Amino acid sequence: MKKNYNPPPQIFDAAFLLIVAAEGGEKVSDDPRDPGGLTKWGICQRSYPDLDIRALTESDAREIYRRDYWDACKCDELPWPLSLYVFDAAINQGVSAAARMLQEAADVTVDGKIGPKTLAAAKSHPEWRAVRFMALRAMRYSQTKNFDRFGMGWLTRIFALAQEV
Template sequence: MTEVLDSFQSALKFTLKWEGGVGHPQDLGGVVQYGITQATFDTYRRRQGLPLKSVVEITPEEVEQVYLELYWKPSKADLMVLPLAMVHFDTAVNFSVRGSVEFLQEAIGGLVIDGRFGPKTQAALEDNNNFETAQRYCQARINYRYQRVQINPSQEIFLEGWLKRDRDLLRSISQGQEESQTQTPSVNEAISGDRNQVEIVDKLEQAINLLQEVLDQLKQSKVNPSTPEKR
């Protein structure tokens, strides 16, 4: 559970890097604070049995809980390795949970793209829960940005910002992958390390046995000293 929450915090840190302040007036999402729309915040407050308030007044604790309960968990990001979880979570924030599942299905391939995380999608994820899927996922986002602007030219004002975010996401997971490979020994290295340890232990045991034999001989010579020769 701790590892899952650590992954969530890592993913949230990246998303909040790009979700600061109130949204742009031309943003189709309307009033937005830290990537959270008023409608989403209203949903969270209702579920908590709390009175509604402006999303501009959202607290840091509420920001974290909204992302955890309405994006991280529903998107099933907790089932994914960190590179993919980070991409999937950030996409859920950008495109809704359903939209993130559609991107995931496209990145995996061979699935009906319906935005529903059913048994087939889950089974396919188990076989493709890796860095390579996360890379394809990022590229799918970049492709979609251009398509969106073609369909709605008024959104071109956001294109460069979208692309910077997508490229930063790809760069972040790539750096994380490189660090992981550097820190984690390969199977051959692990086996070689085990063999070296075994050899060291064997040599130590041989040295100890040899010392024990010498000690035994010394003790024996004291108990039964040799008789001097007669002249």
């Protein structure tokens, strides 16, 4: 396991680029078996029903990711790569699920609200917390509807992400 847990200088930008690559970038997807529906830059119509997904720009996607996922999970306050893993989980599994998995990985009360206790615990033993968080993600995916259809892709995504850092 790599021991470099220092964030890159532009931590959100680095995380955004990794996530957008995993999400397929500007390619539009409309798989009828995907409950998210029409998707571009990883932003799906189901989550943003009033948004013109086909016209979505990279800048628009960056703003949505920062506001609705990165900031919502206080990723600026988490050690790298845990911040990246929580960010990706918020996007792909939901903000509430990401917060709860973070709390479980940090061994604090699981209430879905990332506060000072969660952040402090996440910063203690960051390597262990990051590995435990990813294991919890994999376990949660295995219990998700459509795992038989998308499970290999979901698990490949989290292992590839871990390998990137």
